[in-house]
Amino acid sequence: MPRRLAPGPLSATVALREDGRPYIRDYQEIPHGLTLGANKSGKSMHQRCLIKALASQSVALVGIDCKRGVEQGPFAPRLSALATTPDQAEGLLDALVEEMEDRFDLLCLHQGIAPGTPLEDITSDIWGLPKKLRPVPIVVLIDEIAELFLIASRADTARRDHMVTQLVRLAQLARAVGIYLEVCGQRFGSELGKGATALRAQLTGRVVHRCNDKQTAEMGLADVNELAVAAATSIAPERAGTAIVGDSSGNWTRIRTPKTSLGEVAAVCREFAHLTPDIPALAPFRPATGIPAPAPAATPAIASGTP
Template sequence: MTDLSTVLEVGGPVVALGGGAAYARAQHPGVYWSTVGLPLSTVRMLSSYSSVMEACGLTVAPSRLRALAVKAATRREVRPVPPRRGLIRPTSTGLRLRLRLAPGQEPADVAASAERLRHAWGVHAVYVTTVKPGVVELRLVGFDVLRRVRMPRKLTGDFLKVPVAMREDATPFVRDYRTIPHQLTLGATLSGKSMYLRHLITGLARQPVALVGIDCKRGVELAPFAPRLSGLATDPDQAAELLPVLVQAMENRYDLIRARQGIAPGTPNEEITSDIWGLPEKQRPVPIVLFVDEVAELFLVATRKDEERRDEMVTQLIRLAQLGRAAGIYLEVCGQRFGAELGKGATMLRAQLTGRVCHRVNDEASAKMALGDIAPEAVSAACAIAPERPGLAVAGDTSGGWSRIRTPYLSLGDAAEICQETAHLVPDLAALKPFRPDVPAPPVDSPAPVMRPRPVTD
């Protein structure tokens, strides 16, 4: 009986701790990492750093002076020298560590061994970034941050910068319109493309910008955000009327830049290198962000008349993409399918869209259209996105870099409520007033009487 009591007293807490750790690792990976994973990985790294670096081929022969000093002082065998390790900085999702490369090494050598370092130190992933010549930073991620996305609480976006998703290396993905003015976002049904669009709209809704939408699905995607929209077109006919207004607004802004800088009135727009950000704040027009949902609907035609309208709309979109940045007009083009077979101008429009975000698509051709010209290896990553992970996407830009991102969940009701609360920030643009969507007035609840009225009787 005494032995049984001892087993229960000792084994009970051990089983409870083990079960709690397993539950936390499965359901709350952040808590598990902070309490268990972080100490274990730190101990592994400190105890095996030199041997792991040597096994990965990241060591070099010591200098002659160092070899002579070691032999003279300790008479030990001179071992290869690993990169000098900096301070270990723990984070809520992993570890950060800077390495000073040994002579003859380059960042590509460390990046090639990232998978070996991951297994050696028991973490989910290892990412290598260059800080400065001779110094790289290792970002160790303790768990899969894309399984349950949680954006940092203290993260706030600057003007025309919207944090919309989390990267696989546990850094936020920020949509910066000043750096990447135009973007193409693709995704099949239930891929999470609409969730990505909600985060963009709600992030911009809190800023002093004009939001304009073209939603050829009769407005079902963008109509809930009508209180914050300065203009909305719900079919190709309305889009054909809205786009010329935006082109005219762009030309008026170029005239304003000419007048301010003393440029000759006959100078073509393409030769004006400045933008509205060089104007005084009081004269600077408000930026305009145009959201085009289901862009393929603008290309589809059924009659000869529709074909002429299509060509005109596509030409106007291309003009906005080519010249809109300097005028403070930015494009966010979304769709389920995008390819050269849509018609004339599709490839030219795609070439002007610097940013690319590809969710799960139904065919490889769409993934190639989005990412094939900037990062061919990203096409296979986009085609491998599983339907069980909505919101997962591959983001890249024309610089060639790409990464996996995932958008956190945001309900349509919460997004619409944010647009309702920020309706007072809608700028006064006279040209867009005819396209301002009708916003139904909210129902007024009459207060209940404090006392029940009694009928007057004779």
């Protein structure tokens, strides 16, 4: 991996492309992403490299890991919120939607449409706001998306439908206010149920590792490029970390993430724990780490009238 490469704001260098250039995950360019792959394919390694790269930046990291937190729990010092069960995930998604709506109110108030505002200062997203008014961006990392869709009984149906609705709302609207989704799973498609296809359509960035079946590769890459599907299905089991990356432009390439241990990423999260923003709407879901919580970040007031 390159040692001196400095990516731009809200960008993370997470892997190398097959031509030797770094693969940079830029959330301002591609706000939402979907990562697919079988067990031991390198899917979790990709997420670790992403968290490691983002930990040192001015960004809030939010985890949803319904495997009781075994994947994301070690990163707790750098997480502004963590949900480890479907019930917690439902509450956290509600809090994220509430935060999104508050940010839209802030954006509407300060976007610069008052008479006399220079045209170049008018904005439709938070990146056009003055730095002192701009809320901290949030990256939501979902470890296994199927756990939010699957139900064990009819009684779980209402909860599932509510969570999916909130996810689709975030995917459709949250980019403008600096909330981004990074969704991971072994499979993702219409068989998960209502809302799956609508959500997947909003996840522009696609990373597909070795899959157990061709249908999974097609779910991630068929709408990108058929050649990308063939490349994904030819990844050998011993090539863990190798993946095909594509986007809505139809371009694709092979990447490989470096082997990164859980302890290495956990150490980086502890090192930069002081950068963890305290977002009031997410405070009930902040994981307990034994590290004192930082002072709440100054949130611009949402007042009536023209700024």
